Amino acid sequence: xxxxxxxxxxxxxxxxxxxxxxxxxxxxxxxxxxxxxxxxxxxxxxxxxxxxxxxxxxxxxxxxxxxxxxxxxxxxxxxxxxxxxxxxxxxxxxxxxxxxxxxxxxxxxxxxxxxxxxxxxxxxxxxxxxxxxxxxxxx
Amino acid sequence: xxxxxxxxxxxxxxxxxxxxxxxxxxxxxxxxxxxxxxxxxxxxxxxxxxxxxxxxxxxxxxxxxxxxxxxxxxxxxxxxxxxxxxxxxxxxxxxxxxxxxxxxxxxxxxxxxxxxxxxxxxxxxxxxxxxxxxxxxxx
Amino acid sequence: xxxxxxxxxxxxxxxxxxxxxxxxxxxxxxxxxxxxxxxxxxxxxxxxxxxxxxxxxxxxxxxxxxxxxxxxxxxxxxxxxxxxxxxxxxxxxxxxxxxxxxxxxxxxxxxxxxxxxxxxxxxxxxxxxxxxxxxxxxx
Numbered sequence: 574x575x576x577x578x579x580x581x582x583x584x585x586x587x588x589x590x591x592x593x594x595x596x597x598x599x600x601x602x603x604x605x606x607x608x609x610x611x612x613x614x615x616x617x618x619x620x621x622x623x624x625x626x627x628x629x630x631x632x633x634x635x636x637x638x639x640x641x642x643x644x645x646x647x648x649x650x651x652x653x654x655x656x657x658x659x660x661x662x663x664x665x666x667x668x669x670x671x672x673x674x675x676x677x678x679x680x681x682x683x684x685x686x687x688x689x690x691x692x693x694x695x696x697x698x699x700x701x702x703x704x705x706x707x708x709x710x711x712x
Numbered sequence: 713x714x715x716x717x718x719x720x721x722x723x724x725x726x727x728x729x730x731x732x733x734x735x736x737x738x739x740x741x742x743x744x745x746x747x748x749x750x751x752x753x754x755x756x757x758x759x760x761x762x763x764x765x766x767x768x769x770x771x772x773x774x775x776x777x778x779x780x781x782x783x784x785x786x787x788x789x790x791x792x793x794x795x796x797x798x799x800x801x802x803x804x805x806x807x808x809x810x811x812x813x814x815x816x817x818x819x820x821x822x823x824x825x826x827x828x829x830x831x832x833x834x835x836x837x838x839x840x841x842x843x844x845x846x847x848x849x850x851x
Numbered sequence: 852x853x854x855x856x857x858x859x860x861x862x863x864x865x866x867x868x869x870x871x872x873x874x875x876x877x878x879x880x881x882x883x884x885x886x887x888x889x890x891x892x893x894x895x896x897x898x899x900x901x902x903x904x905x906x907x908x909x910x911x912x913x914x915x916x917x918x919x920x921x922x923x924x925x926x927x928x929x930x931x932x933x934x935x936x937x938x939x940x941x942x943x944x945x946x947x948x949x950x951x952x953x954x955x956x957x958x959x960x961x962x963x964x965x966x967x968x969x970x971x972x973x974x975x976x977x978x979x980x981x982x983x984x985x986x987x988x989x990x
Contacts, residue, residue, distance in 0.1 A: 575990050577886045577957060608716045610751055610847055612888055614955045616964030618904045623807040626757045631792035635800050636807060638789040643782075643921075650916040653909035661913050668901040668914060668948055668970075670807055675814050675953050677753050677845040679716060684845050686755030689811075706955040706962050708888055710849070710988070712714050747855045749890055749986055762946040765896045770931035774939050775946060777928040782921075809946055814953055816892050816984040818855060823984050825894030831946075849988070851853050 574609075576602045576709040584702050585695045587659070589625075589633035593690040597683060600707055604681040609711015611683065614673040616704045619663035619697050621670035627690030640666050640696070663696035670694050678711055713748075715741045715848040723841050724834045726798070728764075728772035732829045736822060739846055743820040748850015750822065753812040755843045758802035758836050760809035766829030779805050779835070802835035809833050817850055852887075854880045854987040862980050863973045865937070867903075867911035871968045875961060878985055882959040887989015889961065892951040894982045897941035897975050899948035905968030918944050918974070941974035948972050956989055 580599050582592065596613065597603060603611065615622055626632040644665050646658025653661050674691070677684040685691075693703065719738050721731065735752065736742060742750065754761055765771040783804050785797025792800050813830070816823040824830075832842065858877050860870065874891065875881060881889065893900055904910040922943050924936025931939050952969070955962040963969075971981065 575886045577955065608714045608847065610849070612953055612955065614902075614953075614962070616962075616967060618902065618910075618964070618966050624757065624811050625803055625807050629792055632757075632800070632803050635787075635790045635792050636804055639783070639787065639804055642787070642789065644917070648913075648917065648920070650920065651913045653907055653913050661910070664903055664910050665914055665917055668903050671810060671949060672902050672967075673953055675751055675753075675812060677716065677751065677847050679845070684753070684755075686757070686843070688757050689755065692807075704964070706957070708886065708955050710888070747853045747986065749988070763896065763950050764942055764946050768931055771896075771939070771942050774926075774929045774931050775943055778922070778926065778943055781926070781928065810949060814890055814892075814951060816855065816890065816986050818984070823892070823894075825896070825982070827896050828894065828950075 574605060574711060578707055580705050580707055582693060582703045587695050587698050588637040589692045589694050591627060591690045592693045596691055602709055603678060606678045606681060606711035609678040609709060611676045611678055612708040614706045618667050620700055620703050621667045621672055621694035622674045623670045623692050623694060624674060624689050625692050626688050628688060659698045666694060666696040713744060713850060717846055719844050719846055721832060721842045726834050726837050727776040728831045728833050730766060730829045731832045735830055741848055742817060745817045745820060745850035748817040750815045750817055751847040753845045757806050759839055759842050760806045760811055760833035761813045762809045762831050762833060763813060763828050764831050765827050767827060798837045805833060805835040852883060852989060856985055858983050858985055860971060860981045865973055865976050866915040867970045867972050869905060869968045870971045874969055880987055881956060884956045884989035885958060887956040887987060889954045889956055890986040892984045896945050898978055898981050899945045899950055899972035900952045901948045901970050901972060902952060902967050903970050904966050906966060937976045944972060944974040
């Protein structure tokens with residue numbers, strides 16, 4: 574079975590946000606698969622998708638703080654600066670974290686580890702709504 | 713053909729470890745596929761999977777040394793510090809390296825480049841055994 | 852439908868290069884898929900594949916400049932130095948950016964966002980031609 578649909582994520586503040594439940598609930602056809610894969614691809618270049626801890630929100634804070642510290646917006650060799658000091662760091666974070674993930678599906682659910690969640694990395698100050706394409710394949 | 717199974721990797725020391733052979737040997741059904749994909753997903757948030765050099769172990773040493781140098785555990789803005797100074801750096805490395813890879817399968821084998829191997833990144837001092845889900849799809 | 856073929860990318864200078872059109876044109880069978888996935892895997896460990904901006908070439912410049920700045924070749928703890936000061940940084944960039952991507956296919960084309968393109972990261976000074984395996988799956 575193949576199924577593809579576009580998801581829209583409401584605007585969020587800069588930082589990392591847990592979206593596992595939002596993604597699963599938007600995809601009722603997940604329940605049809607005994608075994609398969611879910612592919613998620615953001616349609617943007619200044620936000621990211623990654624798997625990381627689903628419990629303590631401090632982990633999300635700390636990873637965002639690390640990126641802000643290590644990827645400042647005013648590096649002297651940056652040329653792509655027209656869109657503001659948050660823009661080039663957002664492009665860098667998007668490629669470091671990645672903008673697509675593929676996730677195992679088992680018995681009608683995402684086969685995440687106990688502590689794993691799907692994170693949206695919003696790397697712009699005002700990124701607005703984010704769109705992604707979800708592609709399900711399995712049997 | 714779809715096939716899914718859980719693999720258990722024995723505990724390893726902090727650093728990068730070559731696991732290509734261990735993964736292939738645990739998946740005899742790889743041999744049934746003329747063309748397909750193997751998806752590997754760690755069920756953890758403080759270890760990683762990546763493709764990199766399979767020959768000189770110094771490459772594994774140097775990448776681990778780089779991460780230890782550039783992601784110290786005592787950054788003043790870290791809040792998630794209860795589990796020790798190796799924990800938050802491990803979460804960061806997991807997202808930078810990634811916790812899932814998808815690999816081409818051709819003629820019953822992983823279609824890796826001559827110098828490519830699958831690396832497990834163990835980013836905790838005492839990470840223990842690591843579990844991953846392997847999903848094979850192809851024909 | 853499964854389809855797999857090897858692509859060869861002409862030698863490029865160190866830095867990031869937009870390869871979306873080259874990849875799509877080399878894969879006429881993309882046009883047969885209403886829904887599916889394209890998996891691309893470099894067969895090398897000193898180059899990378901990532902999705903990022905397809906418009907302003909300054910974004911590609913800036914990301915390469917950032918990597919050169921933050922991953923120098925003369926770190927005192929590097930042991931893998933025989934192949935020159937560009938080699939170990941190239942291995943690190945390959946794992947940070949990633950060497951494989953999976954892309955949504957919709958209505959016979961890659962379902963990229965308006966500003967998304969596929970980038971080849973050439974992280975060696977003289978990397979030469981780069982090979983990758985393209986695997987198409989869908990219906």
